[in-house]
Amino acid sequence: MTSVVAGHAMEERPATAAAANDRLKPWEKISYGLGDFACGLSWNAVGAFLLYFYTNVALLPAAAVGTLFLLSRLFDAGVDLGVGLMVDRTRTRWGRTRPYFLFTAIPFSILLVLTFTTIDASTGAKLAYAYVTFSLLGILYSFLAVPFSALMPMMTNDHGSRMQLGSARAIGTSISVILATAATMPLVGLLGGGNERTGFALVAALFAVLTLAALLNLFFSCRERHHDEAPRSEAIGPQLRAMVRNRAWMVTFLFCTLNFLRFGCVISVTAFFAIEVMKAPWMIGILLPAVSGTLLLSAFIAPMIFKRTGIRRGCIAALALAIILHLILPWVEAQHILFLSLFLIAAILVSLTMTAIFTMAADAVDYHEWIFGVRNEGLLSSGISLSTKIGMAIGAAIIAYVLGIAGYDPKAVTNGARAAIRWSYYGWPIAIMTLQVAIIAFWPMDGLHERIRKEIAARAG
Incomplete structure (x- = not known):
């Protein structure tokens, strides 16, 4: 027997049967984590090294690159919302999200290689080529990232299982960050034989193959268990208004935006910071993976911490401690071991909050229902x-504009440019994390999960 309440079709069955249906197989959890690896590998390589590639390999002006990043991502605003509406209306024999992984995997992998390829042409032509390839890559990323995020609440309604999926996703993200940030430059040197232009293209090709394999595995291995059965026919305007009135979603959106604003700033400036300020290029291979590679550790400890503290209190405490450590870092730059130790601790604390975002996004769906x-x-x-x-995009654009204003020239770096790089490495993260503390204080879901599930089930009954 099927009952439809507020447009939501649910099959009536005993709670024990529903719980059994929510059980996730180990390989399903792993495959979901590998899905984030697929999305993260390419996007972390882009975030960490595309600014360097454009300015130091393609020799494009830093300020022009900043505008490229900003305009391309602002265009994506409409694309992401459009893809989200498409997912809500998609009904196929493969499900609602899985077809997007199947049909986007190959073109996305090809665009990744083209984005890290430059052409022999004028600066204007190279900039146009960069606009086209980077913009297309971002559009195809929307057709992967949006369905992938929508998949988690469809896989299970159980909060504990979602925390496990969030941890699996954090592990996938962490591995992608470690590979993309720690291995990229050594592989560029190894595969390119000293030619960075060739090296970046070959590394992008390698990452594209790994991305393709992981996305196809996601399609074949993960199931959709919970979603509306009837296609959406409501007007878009009311849906958008309801979305912004969803307090859990709004907090998640703002918190996540600030998190990736910080992330974009840090990974874009790290290579410049290690080379020009610390005078230790070898630190790139430690600092960049630590930015979110520490998700690998936080994925295991975050569920235990947030189970005790709740997401709101846990995130506030982690961010407050991370801010304190970032205020200490400038004073210990000369002591590399101490600097790295404090930085790693701060990175772990911030990674705890990144792990929470995955669960927050799924919980916001329940809150909406x-x-x-x-x-x-x-x-x-x-x-x-x-x-x-x-x-x-804004984070990377900020760093590009700062470099442009400071007159950064890779062939002759001035003390003013170094000072701008140093300030950016510390100042932006501290300011952004302070804003995150203010935003997460409004998180409404702690302690409400069971009540929400019971009331939704009662409505359906």
């Missing part, structure tokens, strides 16, 4: 995907 009677996984997930791209 509780308040408005519909789930809208695709639309809500598109907003979260949009926040990651907007945050990283």
Whole structure:
């Protein structure tokens, strides 16, 4: 027997059967984590090294690159929302999200290689080529990231299982960060034989193959268990208004945007900081992976911490401690071991909050159904995907503009440029994390999960 309440179709069955249906197989959890690896490997390589590639290999002006990052990602705003609405209306024999992984995997992998390839042409032509390839890559990323985020709340309604999926996703992200940031430059040197132009193209090709394999595995291995059965027919305007009135979603969106704004700033400036300020290029291979590679550790400890503290108190405490450590870092630059030790501790603390975002995004879907009677996984997930791209784009653009204003020239770096790089490495993260503390204080879901699930189930009954 099927009952439809507020447009949400649910099959009536005993709670024990529903719980059994929510059980995730170990390989399913791993495959979901590998899905984030697929998305993260390419995007972390882009975030960490595309600014360097454009300015130092393609020899494009830093300020022009900043504008490229900003305009391309602002264009993605409409794309992400459009993809989210498409997911909510998609009904196929493969499900609602899985077809996007199947049909986007190959073109996305090809665009990744083209983005890290430069052409022999004038500066204007090279800049146009960069606009086209980077913009297309961002559009295809939307067709992966939005369905991928929408998949988690469809896989299980159980909060504990979602925390496990969030941890699996954090592990996938961590591995992608470590590979993309720690291995890229050594592989560029190894595969390129000293030619960075060739090296970047070959590394992008290697990453594209890994991305393709992981995305196809995601398609074949993960199941959708919970979603609306009837296609969406509501007007878009009311759906958007409901989305921004969803307090859990709004907090997640702002918190995630700030997180990736910080992330975009840090990974874009790290290579310049290690080379020009610390005078220790070898630190790139430690600092960059630590930015979010520490998610690998936080993925295991975050569920235990947030189970005791809740997401709101746990994130506030972690960010406050990370801010204190970042204030200490400038005073210990000369002591590399101490500097790295404090930085790693701060990175672990920040990674705890990044792990929380994955669960927050799924919980916001339940909150939406509780308040408005519909789930809208695709639309809500598109907003979260949009926040990651907007945050990283603005972060990278900020660093590019700072370099441009400071007169950065890779062939003759001035003391003024070094000072700008140093300030950017510390100042932006501290300011952004302070704003995150203020935002997460409004998180509404702690302690509400069981009540929400019971009231939704009672409505359906």
